[in-house]
Amino acid sequence: MNDQQQTVLSEEQVAEYLQQQPDFFQRHLDLLEQMHIPHASGNAISLIAKQLELFRVRHQEQENQLTALIDIARENDAAFNRMHELTLAMLEANSLEEAIANLSEVLAECFVTDFVAVKIIKQYPESPLSNIFVQQDDAGLKHFSTELESNQSKCGRPTLAQARFLFADNAAEVKSCAIIPMAFTQLQGLLAIGSRDEGRFHYSMGSLFLTQMSEVIGTRLISLLQHPET
Template sequence: MTDQTPPLDADQVAAWLEQHPDFFTDREDLLADMRIPHQRGTTVSLVERQLGLLRDRNAELRHRLAHLMDVARDNDRLFDKTRRLVLDLLDANTLEDVISTVEDSLRHEFKVPYVGLILFHEVPLPVGRSVTSAEAHQVIGGLLSGGKAVSGVLRPHELQFLFGEAAQDEVGSAAVAPLIYQGMHGVLAIGSPDPQHYKSSLGTVFLTHVAEVLSRTLLRFPTPLRSVR
């Protein structure tokens, strides 16, 4: 059965409010959205102007609050994914497990389209990708010189080194973190096809944290425990 109650007209609303003068006492939010003109001729009164400013400010605060809530939810999800990655690294028993854990988590959990994990070793390792430290510094020395994570648009030869020749024309921007703990162990890079995604001013707290945990984990495996099957 549908509701056949006729809508209230303005006179009925006014009569009801006259009988309930305290209706707005605990409903200040309704007052903020009401439009009550106070004007004589073409002149807008100070009261109406103040109400308009308060209404605009209220809308702006609501927008800011909604944005902060979205950021908080994104940070919660990022923290949870990072926590699981760290725990998986702590449970890793081989160098192969460490490499696959990082690469799989970044690609599938964090949805990073391009991941580059390169370890520095004087002889080729049977797991993952490895180069000598001298070779790495020759190609991407500028990215490693500061010892901190950097982000932005990289040069073609840097992209080729980090992500492979096939991806150098596809990566628009990247973030790069050296793996440093009691010596330089390698480099971890993540990339996006969007040139604006990893801006030079973008915070790299997340990538730095993962790189720090990974650097300490790698010390548990000075040499690979087993080869790739």
């Protein structure tokens, strides 16, 4: 190769050099005035304008991510507060009757629900709330075999048979509900939360929060059933 022949650099070499020399254009400001980068619209824009555009896009992306994180944090705080209210309401109950009354009240006020149903699979004829107890062989339980066998909550529109079993005379008003199985060694049953709004309990809703809810309620019901005056 002729010594006077100019060495041709590859694009990769140029890019690597510029990465190693981030202040290159500060030392050669005149080049910025000569350089242009094609724009999506077909017009050419300066390197500085392109950099500003990229910075704005990245800044907007970071703002969107921050906003999403703030929204998630707010939702988590709200969920925590609702669960706290539910826990207090159950702990304050000194009888099964009070527990059911407190449960209905806190779910209506804090969880914006219209109907609440509790079904405990147990023979308990002495209770004034005999309507919440069902026998193991009750024909109505066959409509919840999937939930009880899988121990998984289900959200969406209930079948008419399910709604009638859970909500009796209010069945026709329930457009969506969450059916939450309670499966414990000392207690088996169902908790159902219904709404007149068909979009309130959508089938795509997560089940973790509902499972935690059933654990709080189920644990307190077990205590009250074993020690009625606790």
